[in-house]
Amino acid sequence: MGTISLEHSDCLYWLGRYTERVFTTLKALQETYDNMLDKNIGYEEYLGYFELPDKYDNNIDFLRSFLFDKQNFSSVAYSLERAYDNGIVLREDISTEAFSFLQVAKDPLKNAKSAKNTRLALLPLEDVLYGFWGCIADNIYDEEIKNIIYCGKSTERLDLYLRMKYPYDEVNREFERLCIRLRRVPKNTPYRYNTKFLSDLVEIIGEENEYDLNSGKAVSSLERLFESA
16 A cells, blocks of 8 residues: 555554553453452552552452543553544454454453453453454555554553563563564654654663663653654
């Protein structure tokens, strides 16, 4: 295809980001829940990662908000709605089959809200998301479209890993994956990354000591990675 518009590229990028945000947030909340049960650790650490205020009465109140509250910008439900919204716009690009997975993903989330065992009820959501990414890989033949979606996916995962202070090896591996995808961005696309902020990320994530000291700066640089130079 020819060069796609900036607006179109932005929808593709955020489709990747929001869909990945659903998945990684879900995983992180499951780990937080396990810590609550096994280690008697509350949710305050999770809020601290994102500098969010504590407005919750207890652990259950926190979990229900971050899973099901569509008004909570940090929730699984909010991110899934935004992924779905972008999917509607991009239906012809990503295939009807891939879009259907975004529709189906709403069902296990809705069912889990009233389930006795919330964690068990959410397991099908992970499978649906894996199915979505399988369709993206198999059904999109335009490499520019596919690559922008995957750039969004890797950017979001790296952003969350940095904020939640994941181990260096996992952060570095995801950054290397993002760099591979950035190198595949066509030169004539309007959706270009900013080389200055990429250089900052290379400097920080390239060394474990730098990562330990400057992960906050890395988050800031990643947020601005697709700003105009």
